[in-house]
Amino acid sequence: MPPAGACFPACRADPAAIDRIAGAPGPDLLRCGMIFTAGRAEHNPTSDVARGALAALAFFLSSTEMTERTTSAGPEPLRGSAAKCADRSRPAGTLDTAIERRLSQGKNVKMTARSVFVSAVAGLSLAVAVLATAETFNLKLASGHPPGLHYVDLLHEWFIPELKERAKAKGHTVNVIQLYAGSAVKLSETLEGAQHGFVDIGGMCYCFEPSDLMLHAFQVLLPFGTPDPELSVKIARSVYGQIPELPNAFNEKYNQTLLSLFGQDPYDIYAKFPVNSVADVNGKKIGGAGPNLPWVGLAGSIAVQTTGAIVYNSLQTGVFDGAISFVSRSQGLKLYELAKNYTKVGFGSITFHGVQINNKSMAALPPEPQQILV
Numbered sequence: 317m318p319p320a321g322a323c324f325p326a327c328r329a330d331p332a333a334i335d336r337i338a339g340a341p342g343p344d345l346l347r348c349g350m351i352f353t354a355g356r357a358e359h360n361p362t363s364d365v366a367r368g369a370l371a372a373l374a375f376f377l378s379s380t381e382m383t384e385r386t387t388s389a390g391p392e393p394l395r396g397s398a399a400k401c402a403d404r405s406r407p408a409g410t411l412d413t414a415i416e417r418r419l420s421q422g423k424n425v426k427m428t429a430r431s432v433f434v435s436a437v438a439g440l441s442l443a444v445a446v447l448a449t450a451e452t453f454n455l456k457l458a459s460g461h462p463p464g465l466h467y468v469d470l471l472h473e474w475f476i477p478e479l480k481e482r483a484k485a486k487g488h489t490v491n492v493i494q495l496y497a498g499s500a501v502k503l504s505e506t507l508e509g510a511q512h513g514f515v516d517i518g519g520m521c522y523c524f525e526p527s528d529l530m531l532h533a534f535q536v537l538l539p540f541g542t543p544d545p546e547l548s549v550k551i552a553r554s555v556y557g558q559i560p561e562l563p564n565a566f567n568e569k570y571n572q573t574l575l576s577l578f579g580q581d582p583y584d585i586y587a588k589f590p591v592n593s594v595a596d597v598n599g600k601k602i603g604g605a606g607p608n609l610p611w612v613g614l615a616g617s618i619a620v621q622t623t624g625a626i627v628y629n630s631l632q633t634g635v636f637d638g639a640i641s642f643v644s645r646s647q648g649l650k651l652y653e654l655a656k657n658y659t660k661v662g663f664g665s666i667t668f669h670g671v672q673i674n675n676k677s678m679a680a681l682p683p684e685p686q687q688i689l690v
Contacts, residue, residue, distance in 0.1 A: 451489050453681060458495040459519035460503035461624060464648030467578035467669040468496055471519050475576070475671070479688060486684040492517075503623055507672075511570045516677035518572070522668045523605045524623075528570075532562060533668040536607040541664035545579030552577050552667035572672040575689055583608065583663035586646055586655035587638030588631070601636035603627055608640050611663060624649060631655055 457476065461468050476492045483490040495501075501509035503524045510518035522532040535541065535552065542548055556562045556577070563574045585591055589600070598616035602609075609619035620636045627639055631654040638655055640663070646652065678686060 451487060452491065453483075453488065453685065454491045454493070455516040455677065456493045456495060456500070457517040457519065458500035458506065458509060458515040460498045460501055460506055460524075461519070461521070462497035462648075464645075465624065466580045466642075466644045467519060467671075470578060471671065472496075479685075482688045483685050486688075488682065488685055490685060498625070503625075507570055510572045510672050510674050513571075513674050513676055515674070517575075517671060517673045519671045520669065521605070522670065523607045526606060529565075532565075532670070533607050533666075535664075535666045535668060539583075539608075539611055539663045541666075543582040543662065543665055545581060545665045545667075548665040548667045549577055549579040552579075566672050567675065570672075571675050573675060573678055573690070575671050575673055577667050578669040578671070579665055579667045580669065581642045581644050582665045583611075583640055583642050584661045585612075585638055585659045586641050586651045587657045587659065588655050589637060590657050591638070591659040591661075597638070600638060603630060603636040603639040605640070607668075608663070608666075611640065627651065628654065 457471065459468055459471070463469060463472060472494060476494065480490050480492070495515065500515055501518065503521070506515075506518040506520035507525050507528060509515045522529040523536065526533075534555065535548065542551070556574075566572045566574045585597070585602070587597075587600070587602075589596070591597060594615050597612055600617050601620050602612040602617040603620045603622035604612065605623070606621050609621065613619035618636075620630075622630055622636070622639065624645060627641070628649050628651065630636055631639065631651065638657075639651065641649075641651060646658075652658070673689060678689070681689075
């Protein structure tokens, strides 16, 4: 935190310094704190906190009942850190020098306890009101997956633009830093990244959290379902609605709120060899995300766990001879260059991708952006 202005460190170090200047009883710490906050604002006058602090201070100073009392001796000399503060040279027009002139230009200022209380409460209320109407918010959104994957493209091409557009219509500006392809969190770290606030919003596949989010990948346990992604999402949403423990788990265990689920085109098999029957995959090495490996393992294949980041190289180097995949991902990864046989098996469209927001990040937003997100 930068220094709060030439005289505010002394105030922070010795709250009684303000009372010695004012020469009157009262809530010293409160007055000192407000002035110190305003000093912080002077260093960053465009911030929302600055606007709130300055508004509170202006109201505080303008509405305080003051009486002058002239003394022959003048103000009591300052000592220690307060003296060092008073001796510093500062531009005449700064906020802290204006306050010092108000408080110590050869006169002492007396504030009644009642006026201090009323002014402080009113000023604080005004500051809160100013902060509540803040217009600009910055969020970090991350995913371990790269662009080109269906839900990442939805986040980049629809979710974020839609959030920004709707927030703008409500008078707010939302800036989103987008961090994909593991640049902020890896595939298996997204849940924890959002949980601990390393990122504000995390997009992920629940397939990479088999211990923590096993039940959220329930459709994987029911292959050969609908090939329609839209219907798949509707089915998943229906289950989440009937079993509130599923969405509530994010909030209760992982400090985040589920915002959306994503469907995808159906899973099939890309292979270096023709697949015309179940017997054709018997003894062959087939790669998959993890939860879907039983689909081929129970058919006699040698199941090999993989991710989108390494599937191309694994096919190229012979780690496996085929992969469970879907067209939108396979096109982006160019799997067709190596696995030239695409077999429409009909495993179905699986909804187990989602996006969540850290609860603290959500609470920091005003009601309008919160409503847009949920």
